Amino acid sequence: MGTVCTCDGSHNHPQADPRFPGQRDASDRRDDVRYGPSVMTVGDITPDTIWAVLCESARRHPDREAVVDGRERLSYQQLAASASQAGTAMTAAGIRHGDRIALWAPNSARWAVVALGAHSVGAVVVPINTRARGAEAAHQLRTTRSRMLFVDDGFLGTGYAAMLRAAAGESGPDRPVLGLPDLEQIIDFHREPDLHITSWAQLLRRATTPRPVDLRAPRRVAPPGTDDVAYIMSTSGSTGRAKGVVLRHGQLVRVYRSLSERLGIGRCDRILGVTPLSHSFGLNAGLLAALAAGGCYVAVDVFDPVTALTRITTERITVLSGPPTLFTDLIAASPAERQPQAHTPRLAVTGATTVAAPLLDRIRLVLGIPLIVTGYGLTEASGTVTARYPESQTVSLAAPPLPGVELRVVDTEGNAVPEGTAGEVLVRGYNVMSGYFEDEAATATALDGDGWLHTGDVGVLEAGELRIIDRIGEMFIVGGFNVYPSEVEQVLSRHPAVGEVAVVGVPDDRLGERGIAYAVPRQGHSVTGQQLVEHCRGALAGYKVPSEVILLSEMPRIAAGKPSRLALRELALQRRAEHRGVG
Structure with missing residues (x-):
């Protein structure tokens, strides 16, 4: 059902950004990846991991654009080199396999470089939403015991470090925030360093010599395995205190390869990254899906509908995904008559209980997007449970699950309800989280003994397709x-x-x-x-x-x-x- 890609791959690639050094040709061997004189040398790489996805795409199409962030445009070769260098710098700062590093910053090329760099050495990424307040961020950092935090201080006038200190205590002689004893460093992407803040340039200077990897070391510096943790994603917090959802490399790669295949996403596609990378769907259906397909992720730090419409044309965006509000805002900002030079994405992806047929019709009529996909997901199921195949006519709000994912709809006693009857949605499969980070009680509430995830969502299952009605608590x-x-x-x-x-x-x-x-x-x-x-x-x-x-x-x-x-x-x-x- 996929769309065949016929583009020639020709894009303009400016010279390498000096802020991402260490860029040169990648080896053509998957099991012997080396990037640049100042970055890590890696031996065997487990194939079904996020780091392996990047390495494979860099091997196949090194010169294709991978991530675009305004004037920063990184090819796959440059992205892999920059991420590898960032990973080497993290190890020089003491980060090891399984350690947690947090990102509290907007969508950007550097966000991608840090996350992928952490994966290159087996570290776990803890994304924090830029809208989170100091107490919320401190809760995530404290419960995950994150050792390193990356911020973009001053973004939209927000002082992240100051807000964190106000919530968790001032700086100490050897800690940037006294109330967070595990946090050893705060790295700012753009600010000049001070006593308690490390600059991006300072961090990268630590990656000065090759660091051969001994995969036999007990606490190794090495790429992750399929079952290793990739992210600890925060739940939205709409139903109580946010919890940390544990998602692993192998399950994420499998989910988003399956989704990309169903949606027909290929190396010609350019995905507009509006949904925050701190959100499971924005991170994985945006950045990971693009990397797995050899496509391009175009980062958007601040969503402005007029600016977004311009970027859709200038960046030749082909896939637009996000909540219904994204499309509502774009429709409201669209001119009464489409400009002849305006570029039209080929695919719109959205999903929520409030998606209505009139909105889908307006997406086609006003935005001119021919194919639409609706679906359902939640963080505890890697962001995706169901998705329709792309359709050019009226789209049903019901959708089939991804291959290998099971669905049940049950009553309050846990008994299956007749087809077409509303009940709580249960999900089981490789996409389901292994649990909440170090929270056995919450995990036992969400996951039963047979591996079924109790979603708290009300839905109807008919002919193998699920339609979500609402949250039980709403x-x-x-x-x-x-x-x-x-x-x-x-x-x-x-x-x-x-x-x-x-x-x-x-x-x-x-x-x-x-x-x-x-x-x-x-x-x-x-x-x-x-x-x-x-x-x-x-x-x-x-x-x-x-x-x-x-x-x-x-x-x-x-x-x-x-x-x-x-x-x-x-x-x-x-x-x-x-x-x-x-x-």
């Missing part, structure tokens, strides 16, 4: 009847004036709970909340109709970019208190 009860927010959101999203919508349940003295909807109107459209309530009356049972629809100029979001239902509930409760004359 359902509310109106007068004894269950209401799933996504069902109401689907109806509201069909209104031509609605750009984005979210529904929450709030306490009600008579009914127990009632629904409140929040909507962001589409640009250039006018609508009232009462008009949207009436729109719902024509499509929903009375108990499902929201008691009111509140219009917003912008939707509040959690770190993963999803609407923050917690913030919306708090807003509704505040309005309720004001109406009662309290506060």
Whole structure:
């Protein structure tokens, strides 16, 4: 079902960036990879690891663009050399196989270089979302016992190091943050060094001599194996304190090779990296999928829809993936008539309970993207569980699982429900995490004795395809009847004036709970909340109709970019208190 790639691979490649030294021809042998005079020499490489994926792509197409970040454009040969040098510098700083290094920085070429460099020496990467606050980042660093942290201080005016110290204690004589005893170094990508901050240039200067690898050493400096941990990904935290999801090299490579094959992603594809690399899908369906296919990952640090539309054309983007809000914003920013010189991606990939057919139609009509894929995933299942094959007509919101992935839908007692009946979604397969990092209690709650992951999502399974309805915890009860927010959101999203919508349940003295909807109107459209309530009356049972629809100029979001239902509930409760004359 894949798309055959027929491009000639001709792209302009500027001279090597001096900030990524040590670049020269790669060996043509997979089992004897050597890059540059100042970087690590590696013997045997396990084939199904992220580092091996990069090495193989560098061997096959050394001069093709691998990662683009504004004016920084790295070929596969340059990326492998830079990552290998970064890995060597980490080992010189004391990082060894299995140690954790954290990245608290926006999407960039250096983010990719650091993560891949860590993989080259078997270190584990801990991504931290740039929207995380100091206490949240300190929690991740403390629970993972990360030894090294990379930041981009000053990004969007954010002082990451200062924010971390405010949350976890000031610097000490031998530690950058006293409240994080395992953290030995903070490396800043662009800032000048000081007593407690190491600059990027300082770190790279440590990679001055070749470091032969002894694979027999007990605590070795060596590439990882298939079963070694690649990432400890943070859950979004929307259902409580964030936990660390353990994902391994072999499972990630298998998942995203399968996904790339289903989506037809090949060496001609250029993927726009809008979704943060701290997010499982953004990292793996973006960077890893591009590297595995020999394609190009184009990093976007700050999403601005107008700028993104320009980059889609200038960078000849072929694959655009992200949550529904990404496409809603791009559609709103698109000119009334498409410019003749505008480039059109061939494939759009999205997935969420709020995806509605009207949005998919607008993706085709306004953005001109012919093929659309919907799917479902969660961090605990490597970011991907199901995905449709690319379709050029109306796309179903139900999708089949990846090969080798099993699905069940069960009731509250754990019994399988009849086909077409809603219940909790269970997933089992190679994509499922091995557990939460050093959290046996949380792991036992999520994974049962038979290896089934209890997702907490409500779905319907029909003819082998899964359609997600909602989160179990987001359902509310109106007068004894269950209401799933996504069902109401689907109806509201069909209104031509609605750009984005979210529904929450709030306490009600008579009914127990009632629904409140929040909507962001589409640009250039006018609508009232009462008009949207009436729109719902024509499509929903009375108990499902929201008691009111509140219009917003912008939707509040959690770190993963999803609407923050917690913030919306708090807003509704505040309005309720004001109406009662309290506060």
